[in-house]
Amino acid sequence: MPTADPLSHKEIEDRLAELPGWQLSEDETSLERTYHLAHLPAAVFVVHIARIQDELNHHSDLTLGYNTVTVSITTHSAGGRLTAKDFDLARRIAEIAPGHGAQ
């Protein structure tokens, strides 16, 4: 399994600028966002995200709260660092979020 290449700090910052609402974890190893929506729509949103993740073969940690979905993305095969795959997944999630009423 080829290891994805970790991104440089500048590459991360450049990509993050194109993902409003997303942020880095404290240690800059994960890309994170918490969406707000009602509980059942949040569960439906999680299932849609899971389908995209299987399509990309790249998976986040998802937390379903009372009225939130928290997404945390890192690349395990890069030793828990950020790679282009993380931002590809975040962009796909950001694309579907409005259709789910997720803010």
Ligand SMILES: C[C@H](O)[C@H](O)[C@H]1CNC2=NC(N)=NC(=O)C2=N1
């Ligand atoms: C075998 C399978 O292709 C790998 O385990 C994939 C699955 N999903 C993954 N998701 C993430 N976030 N990082 C990975 O390195 C990864 N690897």
